[in-house]
Amino acid sequence: MDISQAQIPQQHRYVTLLDAMRLTWVSGSKEPQGVQYADGKTLTSTVTTFSQDDMCTSALPSPAKDFGWHDPGFIHSAVMTGLSHSTAYSYRYGSDSVGWSDKIQFRTPPAGGSDELKFLAFGDMGKAPLDPSAEHYIQPGSLSVIKAMTDEVESGNVDSIFHIGDISYATGFLVEWDFFLHLISRPASQVSYMTAIGNHERDYVDSGSVYVTPDSGGECGVAYETYFPMPTPAKDKPWYSIEQGPVHFTVISTEHDWTANSEQYEWMKKDMSSVDRSKTPWLIFTGHRPMYSSTDGLFTIDDKFTKAVEPLLVQYKADMVLFGHVHNYERTCSVYESNCLAMPTKDRNGIDTYDHSNYSAPVQAVIGMAGFSLDKFSEPGSWSLKRISEFGYLRGHATREEINLEFVDSNARQVQDSFRITKGQN
Numbered sequence: 201m202d203i204s205q206a207q208i209p210q211q212h213r214y215v216t217l218l219d220a221m222r223l224t225w226v227s228g229s230k231e232p233q234g235v236q237y238a239d240g241k242t243l244t245s246t247v248t249t250f251s252q253d254d255m256c257t258s259a260l261p262s263p264a265k266d267f268g269w270h271d272p273g274f275i276h277s278a279v280m281t282g283l284s285h286s287t288a289y290s291y292r293y294g295s296d297s298v299g300w301s302d303k304i305q306f307r308t309p310p311a312g313g314s315d316e317l318k319f320l321a322f323g324d325m326g327k328a329p330l331d332p333s334a335e336h337y338i339q340p341g342s343l344s345v346i347k348a349m350t351d352e353v354e355s356g357n358v359d360s361i362f363h364i365g366d367i368s369y370a371t372g373f374l375v376e377w378d379f380f381l382h383l384i385s386r387p388a389s390q391v392s393y394m395t396a397i398g399n400h401e402r403d404y405v406d407s408g409s410v411y412v413t414p415d416s417g418g419e420c421g422v423a424y425e426t427y428f429p430m431p432t433p434a435k436d437k438p439w440y441s442i443e444q445g446p447v448h449f450t451v452i453s454t455e456h457d458w459t460a461n462s463e464q465y466e467w468m469k470k471d472m473s474s475v476d477r478s479k480t481p482w483l484i485f486t487g488h489r490p491m492y493s494s495t496d497g498l499f500t501i502d503d504k505f506t507k508a509v510e511p512l513l514v515q516y517k518a519d520m521v522l523f524g525h526v527h528n529y530e531r532t533c534s535v536y537e538s539n540c541l542a543m544p545t546k547d548r549n550g551i552d553t554y555d556h557s558n559y560s561a562p563v564q565a566v567i568g569m570a571g572f573s574l575d576k577f578s579e580p581g582s583w584s585l586k587r588i589s590e591f592g593y594l595r596g597h598a599t600r601e602e603i604n605l606e607f608v609d610s611n612a613r614q615v616q617d618s619f620r621i622t623k624g625q626n
């Protein structure tokens with residue numbers, strides 16, 4: 201590969217910022233490049249990178265700072281402004297000297313407060329090689345999920361995607377971010393791709409993570425935050441909220457202090473208490489580690505997290521709570537303190553329907569089944585209503601009156617679980 205070839209931009213994707221969309225791509229060249237979009241607008245990229253010195257380590261040597269290091273090149277980013285919501289635009293990025301990308305079509309997500317949103321959500325996807333080559337950490341379900349998700353996006357049926365932690369599993373072997381970004385670039389260049397941080401992006405011994413594990417391989421969130429610049433308050437404070445259609449999404453980091461009176465805890469309270477339900481009737485709360493799972497394991501559930509944060513969910517009437525980390529799909533009753541405060545009823549099509557005009561507690565779901573080797577279930581909790589150990593993703597369709605949620609098996613391309621949350625008349 202010659203130098204000019206190596207400088208051709210390789211990856212691209214979007215995140216949403218109000219009426220703006222951030223486009224991010226990776227290139228071998230540090231010279232600012234351009235974005236041409238919306239028939240005649242142009243932008244110049246801002247360019248960043250990270251270095252081996254930014255990786256962390258401790259008494260336990262990390263791959264990121266040592267044999268796993270790989271120069272990431274340069275991460276280019278540009279925010280396209282003045283866009284209308286729910287509108288298709290085309291763009292290309294690059295420069296005359298390094299070359300231009302193909303023309304790509306993307307669709308902006310619906311405005312916060314508008315009537316409808318179609319989204320996909322999942323955790324723990326990672327990547328797998330497309331040929332028989334080896335990577336240090338392979339997530340066997342990722343290719344089928346990415347393929348099914350790409351087909352959904354390209355059928356025009358998806359407004360936005362939420363990937364809630366354990367993103368690439370590069371875990372200190374930094375070249376594997378490139379493999380991952382390459383795999384997701386088709387769907388992620390066409391619709392909004394929002395993320396939450398997981399243990400495999402952030403945790404390391406003596407690094408300030410809540411959990412003292414070596415799970416990020418010494419990346420300590422630096423690679424993740426550079427590749428996925430979300431609208432967060434500051435560096436290493438990876439929590440934010442976003443409104444799309446009739447849904448307010450509160451996105452937290454389970455890997456950063458969430459204890460009472462911590463900065464993140466205060467932010468959660470402020471964010472959820474300020475949701476204008478006449479504008480966005482639905483509140484979806486999401487992060488990486490779950491509060492409820494029927495999969496036993498050493499690090500599956502942290503009771504301290506549940507005790508600290510679950511009361512806020514009920515107090516501020518979160519409708520739906522989505523977590524990953526456990527590698528299967530599980531759905532609860534309207535649960536609080538491990539008790540079912542309400543049960544869904546079957547609608548005329550036999551679909552479980554939660555009536556939130558008479559709110560008691562949120563529905564919680566584990567959706568960490570998007571790639572990593574699947575986990576088996578142990579004895580189910582009394583709050584557990586549905587358990588599926590297959591690769592796939594959650595498909596959501598929200599209107600002002602109801603949210604329909606489906607678990608899609610990405611291999612069979614079949615809906616294996618359906619439920620609805622309604623407000624007002626069913």
Ligand SMILES: [Fe+2]
Binds near residue numbers: 524526
């Ligand atoms: Fe995880």
